[in-house]
Amino acid sequence: MAISVDTFFLNSDAQGTLQAQIQEMIAEGILSGRFRVGEKLPSSRKLAVHLGISRITVTLAYTELLANDYLTSRGRSGYFVSENAPVPPIYTPPVQSREAVDWDTVLVRKFTGGDTPRKARDWRGYRYPFIYGQADPSLFDHANWRLCSLRALGQKDFAALTDDYFDQDDPLLIEYIARHTLPRRGVIARPEQILITLGAQNALWLAGQLLLNQSSKATIEDPTYYTLRDQLHHVGCQVDCIPVDQDGLPPQDISDDTDVIFCTPSHQSPTTATMPMARRRELLQRAHDIDAVIVEDDYEFEMSFMRAPSPALKSLDSDGRVIYVGSFSKSLFPGLRLGYIVGSEAFIRQARALRANVLRHPPGHVQRTVAYFLSLGHYDAQIRRTAKVLQDRRQVIEEAIIEHGLTVSGEGVYGGSSLWMQAPDGINMAHIAEQLKPDSVIVEPGAPFFSAQHRKHNFFRLGYSSISANRIAPGLALLAQALKQAETA
Known part of the structure; x- marks a missing residue:
């Protein structure tokens, strides 16, 4: 790999000759790990033109570094970082001088300090x-995922790969979700009622932003997905944390002034409790009585290996007050960051506009790859x-x-x-x-x-x-x- 000439620049305040400055510049890059063993340096002519100095000055600097074993020469191929150079295993940028900005004062909002823990990277x-x-x-089907990814990169799918999807999503993925995924949960939805998100977490954030403000009240399960609680804290709404029992969220404990109810009926997070059908109907009736909206996170329903899962709460909804959240990130791999949210057309229209303002849309190539992986039967x-x-x-x-x-x-x-x-x-x-x-x-x-x-x-x-x-x-x-x-x- 060649080191770009654009990474070199002279500091007008630096001390010493131009030759010494070039030597120090290259040595620092090698010692910090920014330049790796075997990487090719720019030619003396190209570096001289870039820096606006004499070519002989660059040549003399290279010759000195060659003598000190920082560089090696390969005939007419040029100069390379020597295998004997003292290169550290990991590039660590140098510590910058003290910043003049007091960020504790400048930042008007802070998103650290919540309950979301850090998982061990190793x-x-x-x-x-x-x-x-x-x-x-x-357990992951690497071979077929690779084939689907390559197919999505083909000329036939050039539009899906390159187009700006700010006001829509991949039609193949939306069609599969509408025709296959949602009917398995008893949910019927038109394409206009489905929005692709960056996982369930992004879907919950969109719902919170659209449905709640500082004068609103949200009811959540306790214990619950800690990131949801952090998100609602940032919205600034009142949050009522209701302890769950062996059947999940007790509808009778939901207060009359609740605006939005967040729940995981199929597989409560983290207790794994499943809400019985009778309680699901009670929950819908309670939401109807107090005119609240329900956000249903259909968490881990795919992993039902002991018996078939109950239909989703949204499948029982006759009022259109349930917003349904699903994700492929849990069932495929968390780094995929792809999910979907289903709701009334009016809600999805606003959710799409909010998504476009924040991140435009999930990458088209990822959407098309998942669409192929699903439609060709590899997912099932x-x-x-x-x-x-x-x-x-x-x-x-x-x-x-x-x-x-x-x-x-x-x-x-x-x-x-x-x-x-x-x-x-x-x-x-x-x-x-x-x-x-x-x-x-x-x-x-x-x-x-x-x-x-x-x-x-x-x-x-x-x-x-x-x-x-x-x-x-x-x-x-x-x-x-x-x-x-x-x-x-």
């Missing part, structure tokens, strides 16, 4: 990763394959839980890819999680899922989508040992 290096929501490379095949593996892992993890005397608080009647666990009272799972890391075990503390007024520290989530079956029991043995030691401490 989780693949752990032997026992009971981590939730990450893709298992052994992967879901069936993944469900079979998750079912096997579920059996192994349940047996290991019984063996080690661990307590399950929620296990999902239809399946899923995680269990909601409860440690003994007085145990702080954040501390246990840190203690387990040296043993190569990752578990997810449950405290961030709870609101501040209902916060509990002895719950945690065990994901089994990214850990092989043969490592589940040894990993849970280490977890059980850590819990026992904490109890006796």
Whole structure:
């Protein structure tokens, strides 16, 4: 790879001769890791023209660096960064001088400091990763995804690849969602009622921005998806956090002044509770009585390997007050960031306009690739394959839980890819999680899922989508040992 001549410039305030400045410039690039071993430097003629100096000055600088083993010469091919140059493994930009701007004063809004935790980036290096929501490379259909991606890059799909979709989405993807995905959930929708989003999180944000303001009130489940709570905090609305029970959100606890109800009826996040059909009808009736809108996150319905999932809440909606959110990011891979939101045409029209103002639209090539992956049957095949593996892992993890005397608080009647666990009272799972890391075990503390007024520290989530079956029991043995030691401490 050649180093661009545009990366070189002279500092008018620098000390020393031009030759020395060029030597220092190149040496600094090599020592910082910005220039890598084997990369080609610009020719002396090109660099001289670019800097507006004599070519002999550049040649002398190169010759000195060659003598000091920073550079090597390959005949008429030019100068390259030497293999013997002291290059660090990772490029680290130099620390800039102190900024004059007081950003704490200048920033009028801050989006840090919420409950959303950071997940371990190096989780693949752990032997026992009971981590939730990450893709298992052994289950993903790399070959057919690659073929669909290449097909989407073809001349036939040039428009889908390059067009600006600010006021629409990929018609093939919308058609598949309308004709196949939504009818499986009992939902019938026209293309004008469907909007592609950057995952469910983006869909929830759009809903919050359009439906709520500082004089509004939102009802959410407790515990719940922590990012949703953070998003509503930034909207500035009043948030009522209602504790869920074994059947999910209790409709009778929703206050009369609620404007928007956020819920996960099919697979409550994170307790995995499934709302029975009778309660779903009660929830719709309660929303009707108080004239509230419901935002339904149909979370993880695809992973129903134990029995068929119940129809979506929106399928029972005769008032048009349910906004439905779905995602392909959980079922394919989280880095895909592709989901959809379904609602009345008036709502989707405004959601599309808001999306266009913020990010225009999800990339056309990604939409077309997913459309092919879905329409050619690869998605359904992967879901069936993944469900079979998750079912096997579920059996192994349940047996290991019984063996080690661990307590399950929620296990999902239809399946899923995680269990909601409860440690003994007085145990702080954040501390246990840190203690387990040296043993190569990752578990997810449950405290961030709870609101501040209902916060509990002895719950945690065990994901089994990214850990092989043969490592589940040894990993849970280490977890059980850590819990026992904490109890006796």
